Amino acid sequence: MSEYIIETKNLTKTYDIGQSVANLSxxxxxxxxxxxxxxxxxxxxxxxKMLLGLIKPTDGEVLIWGRPLFGNEKEILPRVGSxxxxxxxxxNLTATENLYIFATLRGVVNCHVIKxxxxxxxxxxxxxxxxxxxxxxxxxxxxxxxxxxHNPELLILDEPMNGLDPIxxxxxxxxxxxxxxxxxxxxxxxxxxxxxxxxxxxxxGIIDKGILLEEQSLAKVYTCEDSLExxxxxxxxxxxxx
Amino acid sequence: xxxxxxxxxxxxxxxxxxxxxxLSTLIVPIFVTVKAVTKYFSDSGIAMxxxxxxxxxxxxxxxxxxxMILTIFGAWIIxxxxxxxxxxxxxxxxxxxxxxxxxxILFFAILTLTFxxxxxxxxxxxxFLCNCFIPVTEFTIPYFIFFLIKMFLGGILLFASQTxxxxxxxxxxxxxxxxxxxxxxxxxxxxxxxxxxxxxYPWSASYLLVTGRLSRxxxxxxxxxSIILTxxxxxxxxxxxxxxxxxxx
Numbered sequence: 388m389s390e391y392i393i394e395t396k397n398l399t400k401t402y403d404i405g406q407s408v409a410n411l412s413x414x415x416x417x418x419x420x421x422x423x424x425x426x427x428x429x430x431x432x433x434x435x436k437m438l439l440g441l442i443k444p445t446d447g448e449v450l451i452w453g454r455p456l457f458g459n460e461k462e463i464l465p466r467v468g469s470x471x472x473x474x475x476x477x478x479n480l481t482a483t484e485n486l487y488i489f490a491t492l493r494g495v496v497n498c499h500v501i502k503x504x505x506x507x508x509x510x511x512x513x514x515x516x517x518x519x520x521x522x523x524x525x526x527x528x529x530x531x532x533x534x535x536x537h538n539p540e541l542l543i544l545d546e547p548m549n550g551l552d553p554i555x556x557x558x559x560x561x562x563x564x565x566x567x568x569x570x571x572x573x574x575x576x577x578x579x580x581x582x583x584x585x586x587x588x589x590x591x592g593i594i595d596k597g598i599l600l601e602e603q604s605l606a607k608v609y610t611c612e613d614s615l616e617x618x619x620x621x622x623x624x625x626x627x628x629x
Numbered sequence: 630x631x632x633x634x635x636x637x638x639x640x641x642x643x644x645x646x647x648x649x650x651x652l653s654t655l656i657v658p659i660f661v662t663v664k665a666v667t668k669y670f671s672d673s674g675i676a677m678x679x680x681x682x683x684x685x686x687x688x689x690x691x692x693x694x695x696x697m698i699l700t701i702f703g704a705w706i707i708x709x710x711x712x713x714x715x716x717x718x719x720x721x722x723x724x725x726x727x728x729x730x731x732x733x734i735l736f737f738a739i740l741t742l743t744f745x746x747x748x749x750x751x752x753x754x755x756x757f758l759c760n761c762f763i764p765v766t767e768f769t770i771p772y773f774i775f776f777l778i779k780m781f782l783g784g785i786l787l788f789a790s791q792t793x794x795x796x797x798x799x800x801x802x803x804x805x806x807x808x809x810x811x812x813x814x815x816x817x818x819x820x821x822x823x824x825x826x827x828x829x830y831p832w833s834a835s836y837l838l839v840t841g842r843l844s845r846x847x848x849x850x851x852x853x854x855s856i857i858l859t860x861x862x863x864x865x866x867x868x869x870x871x872x873x874x875x876x877x878x
Binding site for chain 1: 635639642644709714715717719722723877878
């Protein structure tokens with residue numbers, strides 16, 4: 388059994404316009420929060436999409452719980468919760484109806500499951516407001532509710548703080564930390580906001596132009612540098628990002 | 630599969646789509662009834678007949694109107710998953726792409742048959758209303774049933790000839806290209822409908838088969854049916870292949 392929940396081996400994705408991700412090898416350990424850091428267009432979302440089987444790698448391998456993802460999606464993906472970019476929902480339906488559809492597809496139709504997920508993110512159950520009338524922050528909250536609704540063991544979250552107000556960000560951070568610390572969940576979170584990752588992650592991976600520049604524990608970073616921003620600047624050889 | 634169909638049904642909630650769909654089914658029955666009433670008053674003595682009401686409706690529906698409306702319905706059912714960005718959440722559940730698309734195709738087939746059956750009912754109601762004021766011949770139960778069967782068969786053949794537009798929707802992720810294609814195809818339908826080669830053209834052949842007019846053409850019934858079936862299977866197979874290798878970018 389692998390000690391890593393997520394492990395990629397030389398993961399590569401090439402499009403007609405060039406390489407988006409090149410020979411990426413990341414290692415996410417059980418019960419840890421792993422922050423994938425990089426500027427816009429660094430390859431974070433492409434990596435996460437490959438980890439969820441939404442796009443096929445040009446080369447390399449994705450192992451989740453020590454098993455290759457491709458070919459084992461039916462066993463692996465039900466244990467994973469995810470948000471990729473802006474959450475996609477049906478605009479004419481309410482939050483409850485949207486979650487009901489995904490719960491039905493998952494085979495976990497239960498009013499309590501939907502209500503609990505909405506309670507956690509602070510959205511009302513049975514509200515009449517449809518998704519198209521939601522603010523950006525509310526849409527993001529619903530995306531988080533969808534990701535956690537089925538009590539997954541692993542969360543893959545692409546920029547989950549996007550659109551949330553400061554209180555919402557603090558609440559989500561505290562919730563994710565709680566999931567990790569108290570329930571032993573493993574979280575892979577991507578962000579271009581260094582301050583957020585510094586408050587949330589146990590381990591970090593810095594990615595730039597599709598290449599993983601560094602992977603280590605955040606505690607180790609702080610033994611050498613004053614701040615994550617200083618470290619990021621040094622590693623990427625350029626400006627900070629936030 | 631029933632879960633997928635149940636979800637498709639829920640997705641229609643609070644949407645204008647069912648209302649627009651219902652209103653669209655009224656167009657042909659109203660048009661055909663107005664045409665028949667006008668003819669009755671201009672050529673007095675020529676009675677309105679239930680047969681001609683249904684026969685005209687089948688022509689307008691199957692050659693021109695229904696293919697266009699159904700292409701819009703089909704493109705909306707499938708295209709919205711791309712425009713609403715929901716595929717990334719569905720595929721990571723995971724839902725099998727093949728089952729998901731089969732669910733969509735089956736739902737589209739149900740919509741097509743519903744469209745034809747509602748049209749049948751509306752023509753019947755319009756004939757009933759007309760019969761209160763002017764005589765409508767052949768207004769009998771055997772004729773109702775006869776045309777119910779024809780409309781149902783028409784729905785099946787319409788669905789079969791619509792599957793290539795499902796592929797076009799998946800390929801282009803929108804409804805503009807399928808709509809342009811179906812407009813062109815419907816115009817060719819109008820041009821070909823009385824031509825001896827119409828039986829070889831799947832979209833006209835459906836109408837000719839349902840109305841029994843194919844016997845007047847040079848094309849054998851078996852050939853027309855084989856062409857429609859080939860088009861149907863080709864549409865489904867290409868849609869499946871395309872959808873299975875689709876990347877959610």
